[in-house]
Amino acid sequence: MKRIFLFVMTNLAVVVVLGIVANLLGVNRFLTPNGLDLKMLLGFALLIGFGGATISLLISKxxxxxxxxxxxxxxxxxxxxxxxxxxxxxxxxxxxxxxxxxxxxxxxxxxxxxxxxxxxxxxxxxxxxxxxxxxxxxxxxxxxxxxxxxxxxxxxxxxxxxxxxxxx
Missing domain, CATH: 3.30.2010.10 (Metalloproteases ("zincins"), catalytic domain)
Structure with missing residues (x-):
């Protein structure tokens, strides 16, 4: 259980850092005119993070x-x-x-x-x-x-x- 908690927290920490950096760089001004949203992209990154790690684990052997x-x-x-x-x-x-x-x-x-x-x-x-x-x-x-x-x-x-x- 501890391992799963740490895995979730690692993914969340990466997404939070991505969000902070994107906000500092003003990425939203480039996304909004194209119909994109930073929160949506961060959610997608979180999904990819969980998915990539899970697939990596399952195919490791x-x-x-x-x-x-x-x-x-x-x-x-x-x-x-x-x-x-x-x-x-x-x-x-x-x-x-x-x-x-x-x-x-x-x-x-x-x-x-x-x-x-x-x-x-x-x-x-x-x-x-x-x-x-x-x-x-x-x-x-x-x-x-x-x-x-x-x-x-x-x-x-x-x-x-x-x-x-x-x-x-």
Whole structure:
């Protein structure tokens, strides 16, 4: 609930700032002769802000999979994949969230978690991370990503990024 309140307040704050700046610049004198109204435009901006952020959140998981080239582990093909999958399962159970999708992507040491809902998220780790770290270190990174899911951090960041993409 706090997250939704902050999301609404962020959108309202952006619209208020837009309104103040538009009034200071005298934008209304250009709008009125063309049949437009500053309040109408600010309402439209608010609608676009909410819509853009919501769409950004809902497509965050498929976009992350596509952009990073994530290969999902549905059935582990080797011992390393089985270990990663079971580590994610164990840590997500401990955190009290649903089992996220698990994936691997090529690249430098990195990992991420994303998704609109705690019980249908994605945790992905890079091949660079798997090759350059010990199992204990990898488990710590996966635990960190699971904590992001459990805390709802990915939802917060997707909503904030949606607001930024919409208004900036």
């Amino acid at each position: 498929p976009v992350a999979k596509w952009s990073a080239g994530v290969r999902l582990i549905k059935e582990p093909q080797n011992a390393d994949e089985a270990w990663i999958y079971e580590t994610v399962r164990r840590l997500s159970d401990r955190a009290g969230i649903g089992m996220p999708e698990v994936g691997i992507f090529d690249g430098a040491p990195n990992a991420f978690a994303t998704g609109a809902f705690k019980n249908s998220a994605l945790v992905a780790v890079s091949t660079g991370l798997l090759q350059g770290m010990t199992r204990e270190e990898i488990e710590a990174v996966i635990g960190h990503e699971i904590a992001h899911i459990a805390n709802g951090d990915m939802v917060t960041m997707a909503l904030i990024q949606g607001v930024m993409n919409t208004f900036v």
